[in-house]
Amino acid sequence: MSLLEIKNAHLKLDNKEILKGVSLSVNKGEVHAIMGPNGSGKSTLSYMLAGREGYELETGEILLEGNPLNEMSADERARSGLFLAFQYPVELPGVGGMSFLREAVNSRRKFLGEEEFDHLGFVKEARKEASKMFVKDEMLKRAVNVGFSGGEKKRFEILQMAMLKPKVSILDETDSGLDVDALKIVSEGVNAQRNKENAIVVITHYQRLLDYIVPDFVHILSDGAIIKSGGPELALEVEKNGYAGLINAA
Amino acid sequence: MVATQETIDKVKEVSQSYKYGFVTNLEAEKAPLGLNEDIVKFISKKKKEPNWLLEWRLKAYKKWLTMKQPKWAMVDFPEINFQDIYFYSAPKTKPKLNSLDEVDPELLKTYEKLGIPIKEQEMLAGVAVDYVFDSVSVATTFREKLEKEGIIFCPISEAVHNYPELVKKYIGSVIPVGDNYYAALNSAVFTDGSFVYIPKGVRCPMELSTYFRINEQNSGQFERTLIIAEDDSYVSYLEGCTAPQRDENQLHAAVVELIAMDNAEIKYSTVQNWYPGDKDGKGGIYNFVTKRGNCLGKRSKISWTQVETGSAITWKYPSCVLRGDESVGEFYSVAVANNAQQADTGTKMIHIGKNTKSTIISKGISAGKAQNTYRGQVQIQKSASGSRNFTQCDSLLIGDKCGAHTVPYINQFTPSARVEHEATTSKISEDQLFYCLQRGLDTEQATSLIVNGFCKEVMKELPMEFAVEAQKLIGISLEGSVG
């Protein structure tokens, strides 16, 4: 059984068809990369998976460990182990990073039947993970994403991923806005979380990220459908020739 | 029972010595319906008040007769018929319950969400258990500690007898009997409230809380509080309680007066959680309060911090008169209005002394079909050269049937003063909500987190334990307003 299964997903936004029959199967332990031109529907696909309001499927099915997600709300999906690192992380004025993280982690732990963290225990844990990601303690005291630089926001997303220990993580352009060193740090953070039980889907425009986070499969999404799938070499081909050739051939 | 016997004796004594033109039923602990001069006299007599106080009450009553119910606030309710209200009822002993099993489960659910310990739950719900004696002994230790410092903290009805010269000197000195319609009414018929006196140079060693007021009587609908801080003293006073408060009286019209001398500081924090009524506002409490602080002394400071979540209608403007040079006034407010609640609240900062400073931070949250108005006046008198005010009014809307209004009045009579006003209105965005949901928080947790983030600047002004409860309370008040 696949960890995540998308079957023939169709989705409309404002009466415009955005996803036109996407199918994808992700197994435990795998890393998949999704590439594709601007506006091809990559973020839409991630919102759909995460259960954002207004992104309900027209037809099709999604399954997490064989359980249908379609009827589950966004927070239920998250607690079941689905994580989305946002392309544009959202600012939460006045909401301290540490308390936000703690509520999130405790919701997940409660769902898993694990003991919730108390205040001190959590602070210790969070600091440990944060230092791995070179996220300064000071950043955890600030309001979530408020005044964070582009790169800091992305790092904070991956820190959240590390703390929530999801089964399936979707990283939407986590590499954009990162400088060379930060790209390496964040990639190492992601790689450290790879194991036999989980899976990662990275959405990116750049092959460079895939040098660090080496995917098992690469898919090209164009105009709401996957037009080609292959191994890491497919990303190199995109880098060299762009999407035009692939789209025309499809 | 002792209390009842006492009441009966009082009524007997009163009815013998005074002819009201009505027959007092000894069983009935209420004065007859309605308000007239005799009722005012009845109340004063029942409390064995000195003549000067009766005269003072009557003056207020006569003034009140000439006044009209104010109509300028952005609240809508049928005119109150004052002949249809009982103005005096003897303090009732709460119905004694034997265990929490007998308490309204709705109430218990809320206590639980607030994280109120079982013992306190029992006390709030009026369950008769042993530990009530504990609380008496706590109160006694508390009182001893204060007495050692020379601090007076007692019911105002007691202060009238024990410290008449202080009460006489200061009552009505900040809010004159004819100040406004509800203040006049309160002055005529107030039943009880708190009295606090902090002597010169004393820092009150603990937060004074109504919760611990020795006399655990219900102060009724017309509460009156007077706090005096002498030179170089400090006191922090907590009013209210985060637990839901039910009350059979629909109209509440309290008066609070604060007086701060040279270098004195008074911090007054309120959490108001009166019954807001059902979803349509039926049965909710009208809360019409007059609160004012007089910064009489040089470099004195008065801070009002309020978290208002209850009542069907709130009409409340805690204010500061900055008389002393370099005195400071602060107002931090969170007002939540959900469903059919209406809140018209804000402050007045009257700058009279030189180089006086005031800060106003108001956070209004509206949900359901509620209306939330900030109304604030900043007045800088000619004498108040070099004075400054900073005002920030933020409104948060949840849903699209509610409203937020900001009504600032600024009167500046001296060019050397600086007045700044900032206002924002925002909504909880879908992006924010989705971001929180994606991290596994449910809609209510998410709303509560975002709302508390919005209120943070005010919450941090509350004493720590109070702030934690107030945060949860705001979450509870907004339950069901999103999604």
Ligand SMILES: Nc1ncnc2c1ncn2[C@@H]1O[C@H](COP(=O)(O)OP(=O)(O)OP(=O)(O)O)[C@@H](O)[C@H]1O
């Ligand atoms: N609410 C909406 N109504 C109609 N069209 C929408 C709506 N939201 C997004 N779209 C359109 O859907 C298409 C897919 O958008 P999406 O954000 O998924 O693209 P993307 O592949 O993530 O692009 P990028 O690489 O730029 O991030 C775009 O053409 C976009 O304009």
Ligand SMILES: [Mg+2]
């Ligand atoms: Mg995108």
